[in-house]
Amino acid sequence: MPKITVDKNKCKGCLLCISVCPKGLIVVDKELNSLGANPVKFKTGGECIGCAFCALICPDCCIEVYK
Numbered sequence: 001m002p003k004i005t006v007d008k009n010k011c012k013g014c015l016l017c018i019s020v021c022p023k024g025l026i027v028v029d030k031e032l033n034s035l036g037a038n039p040v041k042f043k044t045g046g047e048c049i050g051c052a053f054c055a056l057i058c059p060d061c062c063i064e065v066y067k
């Protein structure tokens with residue numbers, strides 16, 4: 001099953017990735033990161049299709065996709 005990782009301390013919490021995930025698998029992490037932002041995290045247990053929309057839209061290259 002494909003999955004993603006998020007570089008938590010690089011994420012500025014712009015939420016663009018959440019808006020493009022067709023499976024709703026990216027959610028806001030309540031814990032602040034070192035930038036003082038709420039980063040996003042991957043919701044496990046869903047069905048990631050490895051489309052990489054999230055990685056492509058991220059302006060800070062925080063997301064890596066594993067197929």
Ligand code: SF4
Binds near residue numbers: 023024026
């Ligand atoms: S690769 Fe596609 S399905 Fe998987 S988390 Fe990213 S946008 Fe969602």
Ligand code: SF4
Binds near residue numbers: 006016062
């Ligand atoms: S698009 Fe990138 S910077 Fe924006 S919330 Fe998603 S992972 Fe963070």
